[in-house]
Amino acid sequence: MIVVRVELWSAVTGERTELARAMIHNVGGTLDVGDYEAETYRGRSSDALDAAMRARQVTRRGKVTGHRRQALHVWHLVGKALASMGYGGQG
Template structure:
């Protein structure tokens, strides 16, 4: 069963229409019953190759950020289901070959894309709704990885006791700073942080590298807490 947004397909740059549509359709292949990605999606190629091809295909999408946002939403879901999808027969073989570097790159770029879209289109109500859906996927990645790294869930704010907590993203310049005051993408790091909505206390902070590494650790341990969820 192919579930691919017509709106998403129509957003693909016509210059690279065929290649981009192929990858989007691969990302959008799901089973009718569970909503998880089918093993058919990755048949004949490793998950590491899947991550590499996904990045290549994203490069073919038109430069307009609204179009890229749709694709990143699918990438986030694809990453999650690669780790915790329960409907394919070769789950272990698919999950194991994913290199940490590929995950770090994809998760980091996902966070950067959220930040850039928010800055470029402040006040755009329609875009803000789509951004919220994209943010929820990125924050879910962080919430899955965080307990593995820090010894459990954070359920209440240590400062005020509130249970109104949310994951958010931010950007920071990597230690050492840019050379000769020239900033490039390698100097910027994506941060995921858990904050209290009542008192603004920061309760937990993770880099994209942390998220990727801990998702890899979860996958090697079976990912039982998340396996099978859509």
């Protein structure tokens, strides 16, 4: 599984605050082409996100099919997963 964390790093104090978290699960495919499910969790702090993961408090779910895992960098997969959940629009 791939865990993506979004953190705010203060330039003033050096404090790190986790703002969001997503998980991408491999659900099949071959060595070259993979299928994935993705989800984001409720919360805006590490403690809240940890609790949400344990309780399966998912805010959005998505799927990526046919991802060329050997040919593309992992950021392509992250972008596809976020798009499949409705993130990244003009909102």
